[in-house]
Amino acid sequence: MYLIVYYCTKLLEMMYYDLISEVIGLIKIYEKETDHKSQDGHLFAQWMNEHYKKNDHQIISEPEWEGKSNGRSADSVINTSLVHLYRYAKLNAKAAIANTSFSTPDEFIYLISLVSLGSMTKTALIKLNVHEKSAGMQIVNRLINNGLVEQASLDSDKRNRMIHITSKGTQVLNDSMQNIKKASSDVTEPLSHLEKLELIRLMTKLESFHESKTRMIS
Structure with a gap:
């Protein structure tokens, strides 16, 4: 003892x-x-x-990483890896939407949000995808101009509008879904199913923390 x-x-x-x-x-x-x-x-x-x-836990030995012997922290490695993975995911997503109605990966992500969670206000859709208002408005406007979503004014707030996916938007998304799923699986390809579940748990913990932190600031 x-x-x-x-x-x-x-x-x-x-x-x-x-x-x-x-x-x-x-x-x-x-x-x-x-x-x-x-x-x-x-x-x-x-x-x-x-x-x-x-209890399905493993005692994990501390990994090695570039610059560790010179004092580079685990936080630095994680932040850099997240940035790199975002860029790899973006490259895969761009390849997936080649020759489609989508100009950027953000557009199909907005449509997936509407399909998964239903119609929502412009503000809610933009916040959900963690965009600045100006950037989010550009994405929404492109979707509207291409007939992939439509908007309707709210009786309670004329300045904000509900965004709905159109039948054309649903069709375009469905036509592209196989390539989108392939792009997503390519990013996580080396991970086993259990590793993916553990990564989801950790990423959800990080994202929830920063989401609540952002709400407190705003």
Whole structure:
């Protein structure tokens, strides 16, 4: 137990409060599930390893990355990778919409939003896709001009309008969907199904955090 207390003290010094809480929770489970009377840190570590394996978790060793030895942080690597992946996804999406009615990938993403979530106001559609108002309005206007969506004024707010996908928009989206799905799968191709689910969980956590942070600012 001295070993556990020692590590907890070190964690506290580094202010890893969430990790301390997790370790304490594991100790409580350990006490209930085992017959070990001795407070042996080595036995606890062995049990913890088996516990994670049993619950489909893996103890992941810290990966190497370029610049790590020179002090480059994990945050820097993640941010750079997200930017690169966005560019790779955009290249795939552009290839998918070649020879279609879409000028940019954002246009079919707006249509997919309307199909998935139903009609919504211009403001809601633009915010959903995390665009500045001016950029979002340009996308909506292109869709309107091409007859892919239509708009209707709200009785409660004449300045804002509801956007609906048209039958032409639905048809164009359906005709392009196979290429769009192929472009999406190409981006995540090396990942297994379980890895994709874990990535979704992590990305959703990040996106939810930044979404709520943006709402607080605005």
